[in-house]
Amino acid sequence: MKPDKEQYARLLKQVCPRSPLLRDFLWAFFVGGGICLLGEGVRAAWLAAGHTLSDAGALTSATLIAASGALTGLGWYQKLATRAGAGTLVPITGFANAVVSPAIEFRCEGLVTGVGARMFSIAGPVLVYGLLASAVWGVIWWLIRPWML
């Protein structure tokens, strides 16, 4: 018996359950929005404490990263993420989770060959292509700037 590959692919499509998109969207929207709202609150607090606008921004990022790292260590961030999806992935807290989780996971393989080598196994590509994109945009900006001003 051999159903051909196209036939099987069609059958697979029929049978496989689909993601509940509306529910996923709502979770991502409200949790992601909630994290951003929290960030705004933190920023307001740093501003109220007398920091400049740019310092308050950097401190807010640092606060969110630290909070996400702690929650990742406790195993709570991942629990929220199983429902929130992109809502927890996209904000800076998601990036922190992507760095901290392999650091914890591969601790048993040594500080250098485990933590050091594997820490950026998930976030690494984001850094590589993020930096590359900013460099490419820098060149484009340098080329078009004379006409833009």
Place this chain on the structure above:
Amino acid sequence: MTRVGDTVRFACPPGVEAWAAVGGKKEADGPLAAGFDLLFTDNRLGEETWEQAESTLQRHCAELLLQKADVTLPQIDLALGGDLQSQCTATAYTFRGLDVPFAGVYGACSTMAETLALAGCLTAGGAARRVLAMTSSHFCAAERQFRTPLNYGGKRTPTAQWTATGAGACLVSGRARPGQVRLTAAAFGRVRDPSVKDGTNMGGAMAPAAAETLYRFFLDNRCAPADYDGVYTGDLGIVGSELLARLLEGEGVDLADRHRDCGLLLYDRETQQTGAGGSGAGCAASVLAAHILPALQTGKMRRVLLVCTGALMSTTTLLQGESIPCVAHLVELTAPVD
């Protein structure tokens, strides 16, 4: 021992002397908990790493098996075992501490049926008097090897399955004595690759292999699912089970409500949030020892088929864009004669 097509039929069937099932926390919360011999509430099992935890799981399983069979290590001629860790290390490390000839077997999640089938052939052929067959998997060891770190916040796709934390072992001996469950036939599967490249859809990848092995078995032996009390698949889950039914239906084989999937029996999919169902080499192994074999022993079932499916890719081949080749091995188990 005779051969019909791909089936090896044992004229004087080997016996399954004893069995043992060991599981973790989620298995303890599942519907089959009562059938397990030992359940752990802490999946670390007091070890430093998840890999060690899986070996310890196996060690407990092997020790329980020997206890239940009232057999000592020198009375075992060969141990066959496997797991999902790279280079089959969970099993190899277990047998550091068990002084018995050991041969590692890798068939991914099909390993339990594979080791049982091999044990049947070896004991029936006289190469060994008594063979220990064991497999395991550990959710955490599998996650960190095949997917992402445990604390990484990722969302599972609806087709993703849950790797069982469990081990199952059987002791197979040359000729079944009265009162022993009999291993009456075995069939080694052929590799099938339906071009599925999605590593989170194992049921979809493995269903054609299971269908192929079953179809050939029914054809070779001129029998049908209705002749059995249960046709158990290893870990096709909800997606693979539906596909199996449709594929066999297309070949004119009616599963006639005889099909059960170990991955769907081990957990309550809805309340335990195990996605499309349980999976892993320890899934079929523990369900076999916690549920199927006891039912045969007590006469609740007379004759069953166990078809374990294995996805034979690696993380490397998946990243290289390769599709997932799969295999399904089968054993026929029959209730004792008095």
